Amino acid sequence: DAKTTQPNSMESNEEEPVHLPCNHSTISGTDYIHWYRQLPSQGPEYVIHGLTSNVNNRMASLAIAEDRKSSTLILHRATLRDAAVYYCILRDPLTGTASKLTFGTGTRLQVTL
Amino acid sequence: DTEVTQTPKHLVMGMTNKKSLKCEQHMGHRAMYWYKQKAKKPPELMFVYSYEKLSINESVPSRFSPECPNSSLLNLHLHALQPEDSALYLCASSQDRRGLNYGYTFGSGTRLTVV
Numbered sequence: 014d015a016k017t018t019q020p021n022s023m024e025s026n027e028e029e030p031v032h033l034p035c036n037h038s039t040i041s042g043t044d045y046i047h048w049y050r051q052l053p054s055q056g057p058e059y060v061i062h063g064l065t066s067n068v069n070n071r072m073a074s075l076a077i078a079e080d081r082k083s084s085t086l087i088l089h090r091a092t093l094r095d096a097a098v099y100y101c102i103l104r105d106p107l108t109g110t111a112s113k114l115t116f117g118t119g120t121r122l123q124v125t126l
Numbered sequence: 127d128t129e130v131t132q133t134p135k136h137l138v139m140g141m142t143n144k145k146s147l148k149c150e151q152h153m154g155h156r157a158m159y160w161y162k163q164k165a166k167k168p169p170e171l172m173f174v175y176s177y178e179k180l181s182i183n184e185s186v187p188s189r190f191s192p193e194c195p196n197s198s199l200l201n202l203h204l205h206a207l208q209p210e211d212s213a214l215y216l217c218a219s220s221q222d223r224r225g226l227n228y229g230y231t232f233g234s235g236t237r238l239t240v241v
Contacts, residue, residue, distance in 0.1 A: 047229065049229070049230075054234075055234055055235075056130075056216050056218070056232030056233050056234050056235050057169065057216070057218075057230075057232045058232065059229025059230060059231070060229075062229065098168075100168065113171055113174065113182060114159070114171070114218075114230055115171065116168035116169050116170075117168060118168055119168060
């Protein structure tokens with residue numbers, strides 16, 4: 014899987030929007046962009062994914078740059094429960110017989126009152 | 127059922143012990159994974175099973191032995207572990223071997239301490 018670059022940490026106030034950036038300048042044309050988050054003492058949780066177009070679901074929105082070299086995960090109103098490590102991961106269509114989900118270092122999001 | 131269930135949640139074992147970690151899912155997912163996570167580090171892939179066959183072994187030491195007895199179960203057998211093997215062991219599954227258009231579902235993990 015190609016590499017991603019994320020800030021180590023970010024802070025947000027509760028009830029405010031949060032934009033979590035991810036750079037993936039070596040992305041290939043067929044890589045999917047996935048986001049996961051990991052709350053303290055839990056396993057990672059799938060958040061959202063996309064290929065080329067912006068995506069929305071009940072948890073978040075994903076904005077993908079036109080050249081696909083960067084993306085932004087948007088939490089519209091951060092709550093204390095959103096405090097977690099957020100991972101941006103590129104998934105290639107496949108090599109071999111199975112796929113790999115390779116985690117980078119992620120962004121630790123702190124949410125304060 | 128949309129969960130991956132891991133047992134036990136906590137395990138303390140001596141370096142001469144043999145133990146097993148268990149993972150179960152009933153979502154019909156055909157790919158299952160073992161990850162290892164050390165404190166304050168991202169999860170690291172250990173093994174991938176696709177359609178009950180071992181597809182990827184990320185050069186994991188032989189003291190870790192995976193097993194996939196059927197499409198719903200994944201085991202990790204542990205023998206002669208070292209203290210540095212203490213970590214959170216995570217199991218995950220995905221709908222198919224690609225897992226592209228769907229996310230992975232992770233369990234909450236087994237926290238292993240080797241003494």
